Amino acid sequence: MNVLEHVPLAPLTTLGVGGPARYFVEAHSESDVREAVQFAQIRDIPLFVLGGGSNLLVSDAGFSGLVLKVSLCGGNCTANGNDVTFQVAAGDNWDAFVAHTVEEGCAGLECLSGIPGSVGGTPVQNVGAYGQEVSETIREVEVLDRQSLPVKTFTNSDCGFAYRTSIFNTTERNRYIILHISFALRRGGEPTIRYADLQKTFAGATGPPTLLQVRNAVREIRRNKAMLIVPGDDDARSAGSFFKNPVIPQRQFEDLDIKLRSRDLILPSFPASDGFRKLPAAWLVEHAGFAKGYSRGAAAISRRHALAIVNRGGATAAEIIALKNEIQSRVLSEFGIQLQTEPVFLGF
Ligand SMILES: Cc1cc2nc3c(=O)[nH]c(=O)nc-3n(C[C@H](O)[C@H](O)[C@H](O)COP(=O)(O)OP(=O)(O)OC[C@H]3O[C@@H](n4cnc5c(N)ncnc54)[C@H](O)[C@@H]3O)c2cc1C
Numbered sequence: 001m002n003v004l005e006h007v008p009l010a011p012l013t014t015l016g017v018g019g020p021a022r023y024f025v026e027a028h029s030e031s032d033v034r035e036a037v038q039f040a041q042i043r044d045i046p047l048f049v050l051g052g053g054s055n056l057l058v059s060d061a062g063f064s065g066l067v068l069k070v071s072l073c074g075g076n077c078t079a080n081g082n083d084v085t086f087q088v089a090a091g092d093n094w095d096a097f098v099a100h101t102v103e104e105g106c107a108g109l110e111c112l113s114g115i116p117g118s119v120g121g122t123p124v125q126n127v128g129a130y131g132q133e134v135s136e137t138i139r140e141v142e143v144l145d146r147q148s149l150p151v152k153t154f155t156n157s158d159c160g161f162a163y164r165t166s167i168f169n170t171t172e173r174n175r176y177i178i179l180h181i182s183f184a185l186r187r188g189g190e191p192t193i194r195y196a197d198l199q200k201t202f203a204g205a206t207g208p209p210t211l212l213q214v215r216n217a218v219r220e221i222r223r224n225k226a227m228l229i230v231p232g233d234d235d236a237r238s239a240g241s242f243f244k245n246p247v248i249p250q251r252q253f254e255d256l257d258i259k260l261r262s263r264d265l266i267l268p269s270f271p272a273s274d275g276f277r278k279l280p281a282a283w284l285v286e287h288a289g290f291a292k293g294y295s296r297g298a299a300a301i302s303r304r305h306a307l308a309i310v311n312r313g314g315a316t317a318a319e320i321i322a323l324k325n326e327i328q329s330r331v332l333s334e335f336g337i338q339l340q341t342e343p344v345f346l347g348f
Pocket residue numbers: 014048049050051052053054055056070090115116117118119120121122124125126127128129168176177178179226227228229236238239240241344
């Protein structure tokens with residue numbers, strides 16, 4: 001295990017913001033991970049697990065503990081008829097893995113194409129997009145318990161998946177280091193076309209599209225919204241959506257809807273769990289008066305997606321936070337809704 005010191009973290013994140021890590025280890029094996037945990041325990045310093053840094057805002061001061069970048073790679077696949085199980089290491093690139101499953105003709109992850117980051121980062125917030133969530137296909141998650149160091153295997157239901165949450169970012173936050181994940185996919189299965197943008201894309205088609213066509217369509221929709229990382233596209237220098245879509249009780253939705261109709265505004269919404277409605281956070285942000293492209297110093301709202309806060313070049317974490325606070329407080333005063341942030345904050 002090679003321990004580095006004072007390592008800049010900004011280049012290891014998609015937002016490109018923030019200060020250094022006091023200590024930094026890149027783990028290529030389970031024993032590296034174990035040693036890193038012991039290194040932090042002996043010195044009694046905090047440990048932060050880093051994947052692809054695509055859902056992360058690092059403070060300007062950086063992090064005074066140990067950052068452990070999980071770079072375990074490799075995988076295998078076993079089949080029982082058309083039911084195929086892919087076991088993948090946490091450090092593998094997510095989109096490359098999705099591309100592989102599509103090439104193999106296995107359905108289940110095609111709508112999650114183009115999401116940056118590592119395989120190990122996906123269960124943490126139950127990554128979802130365009131009609132699929134990883135919780136629909138994750139079979140098991142193998143983890144190292146930072147408290148007592150054994151390796152454990154969680155089944156799907158142990159993970160407590162819900163909209164943008166799991167035990168890994170709620171009840172058991174900072175306890176487990178994800179090492180491997182197995183996904184149960186279906187060879188020859190049809191792609192999922194639940195999402196309106198995808199339904200529109202394939203509306204005139206005779207017969208169902210292929211998995212590859214769906215993957216390409218998702219990546220194209222993402223590219224247009226700067227939600228695909230393309231070198232040189234400064235609207236894609238973000239942490240993805242900065243705010244979650246609020247889920248509010250039906251009653252609160254109805255009251256708000258009546259209020260907004262009197263201002264000639266129709267509040268869009270989607271069904272959520274029983275007695276709740278999900279609201280598009282992007283609509284709330286824009287109708288609170290923030291146009292796409294709005295900026296505050298070098299921090300800005302993406303010109304192509306109202307939910308992404310971007311670094312226009314040289315932004316500080318303080319500028320990003322100031323813009324986030326401004327958006328949250330205006331949405332709260334306009335609509336009475338407290339927007340919850342989606343990225344993880346480190347070193348604040
Ligand atoms: C342009 C863009 C588009 C995006 N689109 C989407 C989208 O459509 N849907 C969506 O859900 N998200 C989206 N995201 C957010 C992000 O890509 C995902 O949440 C991704 O899964 C994060 O993985 P990561 O490896 O980058 O995690 P990091 O950002 O490195 O870490 C995020 C959290 O996961 C934890 N973590 C990471 N790896 C491990 C591990 N091995 N063990 C334990 N904990 C770990 C970290 O400690 C941290 O708490 C987008 C981001 C960007 C920049």
